[in-house]
Amino acid sequence: MTEQPGRRVRADARRNTDALLEAAAAVFATSGVDAPVREVATKAGVGVGTVYRHFPKRSDLVAAVFRHSVDSCADAAPVLAAEHGPGEALALWLQRYTSFIATKRGLAAALHSGDPAFDALPAYFDGRFRPALGALLESAVAAGEVRDDVEPGDLLRAVANLCLAGSDVGPDHSRRMVDLLVDGLRYGVSP
Amino acid sequence: MTEQPGRRVRADARRNTDALLEAAAAVFATSGVDAPVREVATKAGVGVGTVYRHFPKRSDLVAAVFRHSVDSCADAAPVLAAEHGPGEALALWLQRYTSFIATKRGLAAALHSGDPAFDALPAYFDGRFRPALGALLESAVAAGEVRDDVEPGDLLRAVANLCLAGSDVGPDHSRRMVDLLVDGLRYGVSP
DNA sequence: GAACTATACGGAACCGCGTTCCGCTTTGTC
DNA sequence: GACAAAGCGGAACGCGGTTCCGTATAGTTC
Known part of the structure; x- marks a missing residue:
């Protein structure tokens, strides 16, 4: 999530993390924290793989x-x-x-x-x-x-x-x- | 579980419910209530189908x-x-x-x-x-x-x-x- | 005790979900 | 414009709950 070390974050990556956080907040609010990861991915207009690139575990997303x-x-x-x-x-x-x-x-x-x-x-x-x-x-x-x-x-x-x-x-x-x-x-x- | 109406319970059915209750108690005690149904079935020496015949939902077994x-x-x-x-x-x-x-x-x-x-x-x-x-x-x-x-x-x-x-x-x-x-x-x- | 039927059994199969994998795309750089 | 690194998408895998259905058996009837 919050990167510091030398490596710069690519623009699209940043855009996707933001979209994911927003989508997840919305989905969790309506469907509860047990909502499927795929639902969040879809709402964010992103593949599941991308979700897991940014949040290795489902619980990391929730956190x-x-x-x-x-x-x-x-x-x-x-x-x-x-x-x-x-x-x-x-x-x-x-x-x-x-x-x-x-x-x-x-x-x-x-x-x-x-x-x-x-x-x-x-x-x-x-x-x-x-x-x-x-x-x-x-x-x-x-x-x-x-x-x-x-x-x-x-x-x-x-x-x-x-x-x-x-x-x-x-x-x-x-x-x-x-x-x-x-x-x-x-x-x-x-x- | 506890049957009353006219229909008599077959002996093997009764034996299996008992075995299941005992196995489930043991499994839940060691692996927690989240233990897989299959594990309980195996421990009871019974197929999953039999578990679901007696306890339509996993939660019925737990209850x-x-x-x-x-x-x-x-x-x-x-x-x-x-x-x-x-x-x-x-x-x-x-x-x-x-x-x-x-x-x-x-x-x-x-x-x-x-x-x-x-x-x-x-x-x-x-x-x-x-x-x-x-x-x-x-x-x-x-x-x-x-x-x-x-x-x-x-x-x-x-x-x-x-x-x-x-x-x-x-x-x-x-x-x-x-x-x-x-x-x-x-x-x-x-x- | 053989035939018969309702009842019960086993486990393969199905579905949804978390997670992984990998070939393809995009970004940033020179 | 070309190249490598970073990132992407989604098919595929494993696991757990649940369903389905062909087969086996208890109990009954003669």
């Missing part, structure tokens, strides 16, 4: 899509922070994170499948989300809009559990629960 | 093995009750239940796979284990060996969680934890 979507969610944090007040940015990002989690249903099982391709994902998740949320929290705390006794990691986990557990109940149940949680953050502000 | 082992564990309760004092019978059965849970590692994932063959299993689990443990508890309480504020269902769940969570730590970690729990039961006896 790459995961990392990719973690990145885009984490990268949204500074953008929101620049465009909104601290409290609102925090709330908006948590909603964004909520929908990220919602698309990761099938993955939860895969993560515990023992496939080594997934070993590094939890660390990646924390490494990207904790700082992202940490910054938002800090600003909100500094602005006095939010209490100061909440750890980013705990909040991430809490929201994730809330979403994964309450998903059967109804569509925007998760959204409401997360709103509730955010209100909870706002409650105990020390003057 | 049948599960029910079978639930039964044998639940049936142990009255036997232990007859052979030991109330408190000891309770402790011994919980250890038996502990090792039952230990063999069900891979199944936990399967249960949430959405396969309809597994839908009825949780109810079966409760239906057999709650009465079994309930009787043991009741006797122990009546004998004044154990406190009276514990629900069978809660205890079953607690032990299961204890075992499934602590399994990575070490072999008899579960055993010690369950012993601890039993001691906890004995602690608060009201005179």
Whole structure:
């Protein structure tokens, strides 16, 4: 995926990896992470051989899509922070994170499948989300809009559990629960 | 499996179902629940066709093995009750239940796979284990060996969680934890 | 116990999926 | 424009679940 050493990546190769990541994200979102590799290949307008050239194992593709979507969610944090007040940015990002989690249903099982391709994902998740949320929290705390006794990691986990557990109940149940949680953050502000 | 209606089961058919259940239990125990059907068939000395005659879907076989082992564990309760004092019978059965849970590692994932063959299993689990443990508890309480504020269902769940969570730590970690729990039961006896 | 039929058996065959292989195409360079 | 390296496509392989069907057998009837 991410190449560094001397060898330069050919233009078509780069184009194909991008197309594959995009196609895979779409296919996994609609058909679940168990969708056949061929389906992804077709959607990307590419042969299976090409998929396996870029992602030696099926699980590498899944992991790459995961990392990719973690990145885009984490990268949204500074953008929101620049465009909104601290409290609102925090709330908006948590909603964004909520929908990220919602698309990761099938993955939860895969993560515990023992496939080594997934070993590094939890660390990646924390490494990207904790700082992202940490910054938002800090600003909100500094602005006095939010209490100061909440750890980013705990909040991430809490929201994730809330979403994964309450998903059967109804569509925007998760959204409401997360709103509730955010209100909870706002409650105990020390003057 | 369990036939009732007019049609009588042929002797060889019955022999084969039994052999299959036994073989499947053995294979699943060593190779996990994902072991190939063919492996079970071979171990049972039977063709694949025969497996599918008795268990239309692979998951039906898995479910049948599960029910079978639930039964044998639940049936142990009255036997232990007859052979030991109330408190000891309770402790011994919980250890038996502990090792039952230990063999069900891979199944936990399967249960949430959405396969309809597994839908009825949780109810079966409760239906057999709650009465079994309930009787043991009741006797122990009546004998004044154990406190009276514990629900069978809660205890079953607690032990299961204890075992499934602590399994990575070490072999008899579960055993010690369950012993601890039993001691906890004995602690608060009201005179 | 021989004939007969419903029932059950075995395993080859089929299908979908992950993965590999390899002859052909494209890119980048001189 | 020619050449080699890098990349591509898709046929082909192996494996696992499931189906099919010709054959064998249990149980029954005389």
